[in-house]
Amino acid sequence: MSEDGGVPTRVRILDTAERMLQVRGYNGFSYGDVAEELGITRAALHYHFKSKAELGQALIERYAARFSAALDALDETAPDAAAKLRGYADLYLDVLRHDLMCLCGMLAAEYRTLPEPLQASVSAFFDTNTSWLRGVLEQGGAEGSLRLLGSPDDVAAMVLGGLEGAMLITRLDGDVARFSAAADRLLNGLVPA
Amino acid sequence: MSEDGGVPTRVRILDTAERMLQVRGYNGFSYGDVAEELGITRAALHYHFKSKAELGQALIERYAARFSAALDALDETAPDAAAKLRGYADLYLDVLRHDLMCLCGMLAAEYRTLPEPLQASVSAFFDTNTSWLRGVLEQGGAEGSLRLLGSPDDVAAMVLGGLEGAMLITRLDGDVARFSAAADRLLNGLVPA
């Protein structure tokens, strides 16, 4: 009686490793940890991902693709730039509600210890986010739903950094309400009085 | 000819390990790394700090003490709450200029993998910072040098998280000017128009 619920082993590995990476970091979990939780051996793991770096690469790519899809959805459904920003902050809130750190935020901390390809993928994730934010901020300035008081680049850096950092600190005591309040305060500074 | 410049080995160990911790994280450096850089053996290291956890504890305590002293200095020299906040952001800027992450911000990412005593010390560091910030924000509200638009607790969380997060992301590409601009934008939102 396999307990995989019809889910391919490759996906079960990704799910388990993803959670471990978001909780403990890249240097804080091992093939042994993942294999044990799945009830398979390390050798079986190496069949699906021949190295830990390759597994890490697949994790970033899946995470980034999901995030991109969420940004696309916001572009289609949010009525204005201010609503897009709220939706963006809610993406972070969802992750935090699962008691997890942003996968790429975690990798950002460990950046200097990562294999080069992973470094490039992490950087690309944040470049994508920054570009999207910059576009939203420019749109908000143009349509009047936002008031920037700074260059779109700088404000985008503030929003992205602010959300990642609030996540990082909130995870120490799990006070999600405080994260939510801090994020609101951050974004309220961008809404016309 | 010892190259210690009169600096006790214990301090040289702390200095080297501190830098490695701020660059690579607690799980990203080893006794072997530190010993090699200092030209001593791992066994000698164990004489000064009998376990890695004890070394980590000493690192947090020294870092927290330094930070506290810097906050005391700000309390004595800054003319008003707004100036204290600028000085606070400059503390982060100084760390970033050395291409380092905040030691406790790094440990916050790895929090779930840390020995319990280290977790407690990291939490205490952020509690101290949050308390100080709350005091400054309340002072600023009272004297009129700041306009909060939110509870001191929530604004303190926003400032602390914003600075830690901006640091985390900035370290990917080393764009210190962007950090500085984002921090300015963050604090400018607290200055009366």
Place this chain on the structure above:
DNA sequence: GTCTATACAGCGATAGAC
């Protein structure tokens, strides 16, 4: 205070049977 030597567990990874 630092060394050599060693213990022992864990790591990522591979070969080859089934």
Place this chain on the structure above:
DNA sequence: GTCTATCGCTGTATAGAC
């Protein structure tokens, strides 16, 4: 696709000589 077995290396930590 998963297993057993094994490799070589690194990790933290300890004992005892100097």
